[in-house]
Amino acid sequence: MAAQTQGGVRAPSPTRAPEPVPDPGADGRLPVGRPSGPLARLRSASRTPPGRLRTALAGLVALALLFGVTAAWQSAQRSAAARQLASRSEPLSQDAAEIYRSLADADATAAAGFLMASAEPPEVRKRYQDDLATAARLIPQAAARSGASADAQRQLAVLGEQLPRYAGLVETARAINREGLPLGGAYLRYASNYLQTSVLPNAQRIADGEAAALDGDYDAAAAVPWAALVLGVLLLGALGRQQVLLFRRTNRVFNPGLLTATAAVLAALAWTAVGTVSAGTDLHRARTQGIDPLRDLNRVRVEALQAHTAENLDLVSRGATEAFKERWDALARTLTASARDTGSVAGLLAAPPERARQQLADARRWFDEWQQRHAEAARLDAEGRYEETLSKTLAPGRDDTAEAAFNAAGQQWAQAGRAEQAAFDAAAGGVDGTLAVQAAATALLAALAVGGTVRGLGRRLAEYR
Amino acid sequence: MRRRRARTGTLLAAAALLAGLLGTGGSAAGAGGPRGEALVHAAAAAPRNAVQGENCDTGTSLPPRQQVGARIQEIRKRGYLIVGVDQSAYNWGYRDSQTGRIEGFDIDLARAVARSILGDPDKVRLKTVATADRVKLLQAQPQTVDLIARAMTITCDRLAQISFSAPYFRVSQRVVAPKAAHARSVAEALGGKRVCAALNSSSHNELKADPHGAASVVTPDNQLDCLVLMELGEADATLSDSSLAAAMVAQDQTMELAGESFLPTYMGVGMNKNDTDLVGWVNQVLVDWRNSGAWQASYDRWLRPGMGDPGPYRPW
Incomplete structure (x- = not known):
């Protein structure tokens, strides 16, 4: 009964229903000219009741097979994309961002160490060296990943060549500075300019390329399997209609085979629909709690690093160029803009991911403190009190400097980044497994539907022998 | 007109220089005083070094005189002199990365002015200024620097906007x-x-x-x-x-x-056009600086290793 209702709902209106094969010439009357060939033979065969049954059987089995293959294939594709998203393109994208951030950090730290000159504490030197080591380690690592495109490979190779040149320029600047010559400051400016105009744009292109690949994987994993869903509904309709026809001809309410097939297709459809919604929810969470906030955070962190570099290099170069003061002003404007503007610190807190809310709020407080201390240093600077300006901006071992506030904000941002990364892993991690199970399940259920159809209609056919 | 004035200035400068050499130039309310607004041409005594003017005389300034006016009063009230300097011109005005101090030939001059006005060469605040900002800073109100000693060449363009001391370097x-x-x-x-x-x-x-x-x-x-x-x-x-x-x-x-x-060309100390008291005062400091041998001493300390004999660089 259930099957009949189901079939009745899906089938076209009963007045036009009786013909399973939509052939106007097959309605009892003979056409005038008899065409020959396989199509004609099929047509003449389907004119008899067993012929019609055979045709219906073939059609249903073909449709069920098509549904099974499509549903399984689409789920498998999405599972592969989800696996790629979680295990390959996402880390690669993060590597590219990390390379960029390490280099920007090296730039800022080199300027800080330069200003401290002989008083440079070992940890500042170590931080600079760690930054370069991180970049040097990540470049071949990113290149080795199978997901890196040919473009990315080329850009990574160029980056690998640029890194030693930058390091050489910074060491030259340090050596000259330690001799007490102002030429050291000019070298540091050159090194920083080289990094900002040649190295970082290259790193940015790699990061952009990887971000695009990540978006591609995300879209593939989150795609709705329309083909499978439409085929499944068509198959359900066809099965229902067949059962209605059989009911009219035989007056038997149930055909266990077709009923099983219908149930199997229903289950496969439901599994696909629920699985799609569930994977979509997980992926959406991976995006809103992981990918998007990480990107916004990366952007703000890099801007802050560049502002910090400008802050330090301005002290190195004052009298020689105003370029760094202008750069600081521009970056500070972006960072302190309202929450609606991209790249602002306030924007990070507009809709923060749950796991990183606290860190982002703390970072914001330190950021404001940094801006305040910078303004204080700038005021001292305007009065010509260079020594006080310098010790307000950065001094080894003191925690009331602009540098200390910047570092505190940076640490909070780094923690927020790790929390967002973890949120991404948690959300995106299981999606590929779920989709793989779904692929196998739909394939099995489709096979069951084929079996049920063959058995159900086979019985009816046997009655004609 | 300008040419005749310059020539008068030349003669007066020669007189002033002579007075300086005789040791009278160093006294307060000095040699230029009685001559009122007359101009001084510092290069007059050494024609071989004469600078070809464009269409103005870059070698002239107010006569040296130490008279307290508005600017000097303000500096004394404040307790320190604010001087715009460079921090990256090696041996002229540069920051020694070991000591963190800004030093050099121009800085010696800035300290000499501070000692003359305030009695202490350390009562000076050195403010690094960019090349492009120098004229603008001297014209800005409120004025954030008293004078600029930063390898500044005297040009007709600048003379139209600010005052210069007598040349102290060629x-x-x-x-x-x-x-x-x-x-x-x-x-x-x-x-x-x-x-x-x-x-x-x-x-x-x-x-x-x-x-x-x-x-x-x-x-x-x-x-x-x-x-x-x-x-x-x-x-x-x-x-x-x-x-x-x-x-x-x-x-x-x-x-x-x-x-x-x-x-x-000549190098001079840049000041605001209205600070005539300061301009006269600095010119007197320059006369003293030269006569006491301090110019020579600073040259020997900072510049001789790179530039050799000072002959071509003396503006007088």
């Missing part, structure tokens, strides 16, 4: 090139070469007027950037004021001043 255009280039003249050093000059410097202007055969010209913000570019092989030669050219050579022994010097 510079000219010089080419800096690697010794390995073996250039014997300016034409040889610049012809067909990639030439560097600081953006908007007098050298940059000169290259715009006459490229001296340069194949290309690159203009970073600061002349020290030119030295970096030469060391990295991105430029072949640099055109600069001789003061800063010498500072470059002093930092890289493989460079030399190549060829002849040309376009001589």
Whole structure:
């Protein structure tokens, strides 16, 4: 009964229903000219009741097979994309961002160490060296990943060549500075300019390329399997209609085979629909709690690093160029803009991911403190009190400097980044497994539907022998 | 009219110089006092060093006199002198990275002015200013610097906007090139070469007027950037004021001043046009600085190693 209702709902209106094969010439009357060939033979065969049954059987089995293959294939594709998203393109994208951030950090730290000159504490030197080591380690690592495109490979190779040149320029600047010559400051400016105009744009292109690949994987994993869903509904309709026809001809309410097939297709459809919604929810969470906030955070962190570099290099170069003061002003404007503007610190807190809310709020407080201390240093600077300006901006071992506030904000941002990364892993991690199970399940259920159809209609056919 | 005034100034300057040499110039309310608004031409005593004026006289300033006016009063009330300086011109005004102090020839002069006005050479606040901001800072109200001692050349353009002290140094255009280039003249050093000059410097202007055969010209913000570019092989030669050219050579022994010097100009202390009391006072300090041998001592300490005999650089 259930099957009949189901079939009745899906089938076209009963007045036009009786013909399973939509052939106007097959309605009892003979056409005038008899065409020959396989199509004609099929047509003449389907004119008899067993012929019609055979045709219906073939059609249903073909449709069920098509549904099974499509549903399984689409789920498998999405599972592969989800696996790629979680295990390959996402880390690669993060590597590219990390390379960029390490280099920007090296730039800022080199300027800080330069200003401290002989008083440079070992940890500042170590931080600079760690930054370069991180970049040097990540470049071949990113290149080795199978997901890196040919473009990315080329850009990574160029980056690998640029890194030693930058390091050489910074060491030259340090050596000259330690001799007490102002030429050291000019070298540091050159090194920083080289990094900002040649190295970082290259790193940015790699990061952009990887971000695009990540978006591609995300879209593939989150795609709705329309083909499978439409085929499944068509198959359900066809099965229902067949059962209605059989009911009219035989007056038997149930055909266990077709009923099983219908149930199997229903289950496969439901599994696909629920699985799609569930994977979509997980992926959406991976995006809103992981990918998007990480990107916004990366952007703000890099801007802050560049502002910090400008802050330090301005002290190195004052009298020689105003370029760094202008750069600081521009970056500070972006960072302190309202929450609606991209790249602002306030924007990070507009809709923060749950796991990183606290860190982002703390970072914001330190950021404001940094801006305040910078303004204080700038005021001292305007009065010509260079020594006080310098010790307000950065001094080894003191925690009331602009540098200390910047570092505190940076640490909070780094923690927020790790929390967002973890949120991404948690959300995106299981999606590929779920989709793989779904692929196998739909394939099995489709096979069951084929079996049920063959058995159900086979019985009816046997009655004609 | 201007020419006649300059000539009068020349005579007066000679008199002032003579008075200075006789030891009377050092007294307060000094030699220039009775002569009122008469002008002083500092270069008069040494015609061989005369600077070719464009269409004004860059060698003249107010007479030296130590009379307390509004500006001096303000400085004494404040308790320290604010001087705009450079922190990257080696041996002129540069920050010693070991001591953190700004030192050099220009800084000695700034301290001499502070000692004269406030009795203590350390009652001075050194404020680093960018080349492009110098004139603007002196004209701004409220004025954030009293004077600027920063290898500033006296030009007619600037004279229209600010006041200068009497010249305390004579510079000219010089080419800096690697010794390995073996250039014997300016034409040889610049012809067909990639030439560097600081953006908007007098050298940059000169290259715009006459490229001296340069194949290309690159203009970073600061002349020290030119030295970096030469060391990295991105430029072949640099055109600069001789003061800063010498500072470059002093930092890289493989460079030399190549060829002849040309376009001589004066360096002076820049001040606001209204601060006539300060201008007169600084001119008196300059007379004392020269007569006491302090100019020579500072030259010997900072500049002789790179520039040699001071003869060509004395403005008098």
